[in-house]
Amino acid sequence: MKNKNARTLSRRExxxxxxxxxxxxxxxxxxxxxxxxPAVPAAQTPQTTTKLTAAGQAEADARYHQILSLYxxxxxxxxxxxxxxxxxxxxPSLERxxxxxxxxxxxxxxxxxxxxxxxxxPAGNSGAKPETSSKKP
Numbered sequence: 687m688k689n690k691n692a693r694t695l696s697r698r699e700x701x702x703x704x705x706x707x708x709x710x711x712x713x714x715x716x717x718x719x720x721x722x723x724p725a726v727p728a729a730q731t732p733q734t735t736t737k738l739t740a741a742g743q744a745e746a747d748a749r750y751h752q753i754l755s756l757y758x759x760x761x762x763x764x765x766x767x768x769x770x771x772x773x774x775x776x777x778p779s780l781e782r783x784x785x786x787x788x789x790x791x792x793x794x795x796x797x798x799x800x801x802x803x804x805x806x807x808p809a810g811n812s813g814a815k816p817e818t819s820s821k822k823p
Contacts, residue, residue, distance in 0.1 A: 738777055746777045 738746065750773045754766065761769070
């Protein structure tokens with residue numbers, strides 16, 4: 687239920703507040719709004735070593751180098767190490783998905799079904815006006 691004592695926000699007030707927020711966002715330094723998390727030393731991060739095939743390791747390395755070629759100037763060393771770890775952890779999942787045998791003619795596993803069944807209209811006299819039984823002489 688709605689609380690009748692609660693003040694509602696009109697569309698005009700919402701638009702004014704949104705405009706003020708977007709205008710002042712460029713004035714405040716990003717460090718104040720989004721403080722960086724302290725960097726965790728490499729000794730404290732849990733090492734998840736996954737055994738990859740040679741082809742899988744080559745693909746993970748290629749993905750990592752592709753990301754570096756696009757965004758290396760924006761990333762610091764901790765972020766680059768995190769991306770390398772993520773590329774290595776992603777590879778086993780990709781290999782499992784690719785191992786699933788799927789052909790072009792295979793039907794989807796799920797079909798979309800409506801939640802509500804609607805009654806179908808009778809096929810006869812669609813769009814025709816019903817005739818009135820009382821005629822004037």
